[in-house]
Amino acid sequence: xxxxxxxxxxxxxxxxxxxxxxxxxxAEDWPEWRGEGRSGVxxxxxxxxxxxxxxxxxKWRKALGSGYAGPAVAAGxxxxxxxxxxxxxxxxxxxxxxxxxxxxxxxxxxxxxxxxGLSGSYAIGPRATPTVDGSRxxxxxxxxxxxxxxxxxxxxxxxxxxxxxYGTEVPVWGMVGAPxxxxxxxxxxxxxxxxxxxxxxxKRTGQELWRALPSDSEPGYAPPIVxxxxxxxxxxxxxxxxxxxxxxxxxxxxxQQPFRSDKGLSVATPVFSGSRLLVSAFVNGSMxxxxxxxxPAARLLWRGKSDSEIDxxxxxxxxSTPVIDGxxxxxxxxxxxxxxxxxxxxxxxxxxxxxxxEKARWATAFLVRQQDRYFISNDRGxxxxxxxxxxxxxxxxxxxxxxxxxxxxxxxxxxxAVNWSHPAYANRHIFAxxxxxxxxxxxxxxxxxxxxxx
Numbered sequence: 351x352x353x354x355x356x357x358x359x360x361x362x363x364x365x366x367x368x369x370x371x372x373x374x375x376x377a378e379d380w381p382e383w384r385g386e387g388r389s390g391v392x393x394x395x396x397x398x399x400x401x402x403x404x405x406x407x408x409k410w411r412k413a414l415g416s417g418y419a420g421p422a423v424a425a426g427x428x429x430x431x432x433x434x435x436x437x438x439x440x441x442x443x444x445x446x447x448x449x450x451x452x453x454x455x456x457x458x459x460x461x462x463x464x465x466x467g468l469s470g471s472y473a474i475g476p477r478a479t480p481t482v483d484g485s486r487x488x489x490x491x492x493x494x495x496x497x498x499x500x501x502x503x504x505x506x507x508x509x510x511x512x513x514x515x516y517g518t519e520v521p522v523w524g525m526v527g528a529p530x531x532x533x534x535x536x537x538x539x540x541x542x543x544x545x546x547x548x549x550x551x552x553k554r555t556g557q558e559l560w561r562a563l564p565s566d567s568e569p570g571y572a573p574p575i576v577x578x579x580x581x582x583x584x585x586x587x588x589x590x591x592x593x594x595x596x597x598x599x600x601x602x603x604x605x606q607q608p609f610r611s612d613k614g615l616s617v618a619t620p621v622f623s624g625s626r627l628l629v630s631a632f633v634n635g636s637m638x639x640x641x642x643x644x645x646p647a648a649r650l651l652w653r654g655k656s657d658s659e660i661d662x663x664x665x666x667x668x669x670s671t672p673v674i675d676g677x678x679x680x681x682x683x684x685x686x687x688x689x690x691x692x693x694x695x696x697x698x699x700x701x702x703x704x705x706x707x708e709k710a711r712w713a714t715a716f717l718v719r720q721q722d723r724y725f726i727s728n729d730r731g732x733x734x735x736x737x738x739x740x741x742x743x744x745x746x747x748x749x750x751x752x753x754x755x756x757x758x759x760x761x762x763x764x765x766x767a768v769n770w771s772h773p774a775y776a777n778r779h780i781f782a783x784x785x786x787x788x789x790x791x792x793x794x795x796x797x798x799x800x801x802x803x804x
Contacts, residue, residue, distance in 0.1 A: 417475025516542025541569030
């Protein structure tokens, strides 16, 4: 018996709708630094296996001012910070909200900024990725302007000035630690006086809820994270004197592990996996802690012995945040080597310059895990797909992503400039910026994509 044509069309429509629903269920925003939960993990499916031979399909480009702050993507909007200079040191910091699909500017909000005191050619713009929380977006400027804005209109709901309100001595490379939303709180590394190195605000009103840790050192640059260990939620703050674990609800110190970071360079985000917590510094190398499973406490598992950026032993990260994948640690060292180490001992397993392409001070790349492989954006503006394992680095493909534009007085670089902005991976696209533009490019697998086994 032949099936009636209308019934066939109905079935086809239902199947198509189901397929679309399955596909969309894997879509994911990138609402803060290193994505949801600050994990550096991209959980979407339907992503291409190799790049198109002609390069990435760029959906849109939008002119932008200077800055390092990577974009955040949430609820159909892209949020990105920049700086528009009026003199050598003065100008305006801006938050732009763009339509995710078209790149059309929805709104912008600006405030004055004076970069006096920031280091030379590094004084080019904000550093911290915006943090989006529903109807609000939180931003931190390079000199300590903290603002809470409506995400749909840019209306300023409340704001703080770390220098004026807390007596913060802004470090030479500016304020970097993207503020963290935790329940009803917004937690920020403020570096303020009178025990205000870390401050929790009511995220709706800006009222101070608690402050913690003395500012007897620079605040450092590492963004805070919240983890669960020892039966407690723990706020992890890595500053130039120690790794501190606080109760995120009260600011109570749960435990601290001393770890000196020369030049105030606690930069890379702490990394937590299982019961292990890692921090890695440019000069002083890495330290791995084992967190107690029963109570909030930590013990030293291992740490590097080198206090040299050149004569390194474990991993000496700076801008790039390492990753712990099973029992192996991967990260970019002080002079551009991607290294694999035993997470349990710190023993170096392998290293390669293939990712950064040159042995150069501060050469770097950002690692994001997607299923069983990594998307790696290097500071030459290239995007790489690779597999990392205890036995080594295996590159699958590489393509041009965006031009490096930040010159930073580093003429020694072969590319002549760098790109130090972490991209966002959202809804099967990548969002990348430099000092001139922001772009959206597709990473979605298509029906015509070659399915060569990587």
